[in-house]
Amino acid sequence: MSNGITDRTPPADVTERLGYRLKRAAAALRGAMDKALREHGLTVPQYACLELLDQQPGLSNAELARGTFVTRQSMNVVLRGLQDAGLITRPATTDHGRALPAHLTEEGHHRLAAARSVVYAIDQRMTDAVPPKRLSALLADLDRMAETLGG
Known part of the structure; x- marks a missing residue:
């Protein structure tokens, strides 16, 4: 009898498939982040953009879009919102082609610091759900899955 876990026979029940489980976990993470970030006046893509700019000031729209998993068109909207919020x-223009490098303002640093604490707490809750002795293997497995699919 096949259980879909110990052999390579795909489970008939879609809710038992790996892709479904990954999507469920990602949706739960996104929902928790949406709720927590709303209290800080940010969306998940805006928060991700602020995190990247804190680590690598001066990134372009295209670089930020790749790093936050959104389209360049969506990143334009995200950047406009962050700029309008100060x-x-x-x-307005640049000497180096069309890329307009973005930088955090002082308020951007403050908002990021406040939002970061709630996002990191969510990440820690998720991490705590994995037995410590299995965490490094899980992370390696997730990396291999992404690489296998070209991500």
Whole structure:
């Protein structure tokens, strides 16, 4: 009898498939982040953008889009919202082609610091659900899955 876990026979029940389980976990993470970030006036893509700009100031729209898993068109909207809120600055023009490098403002740093604590707490709750002796293997498995699918 096949259980779909110990052999390679795909489970008939879609809710037992790996992709479904990954999507369920991702949806739960996104929902928790949406709720927590709403209290800080941010969306998940805006928060991700602020995190990237904190680590690598001056990233372009295209670089930020790749790093936050959104389209360049969506990143334009995210950047406009962050700029309108006074959380980032971007020059009106640039000497280096079309890329407009973005930088956090002082308010952007403050908002990120406040939001980061709630996001990291969510990440820690998720991490705590995995037995410590299995965590590094799980992370390696997730990386291999992403690489296998070209991500």
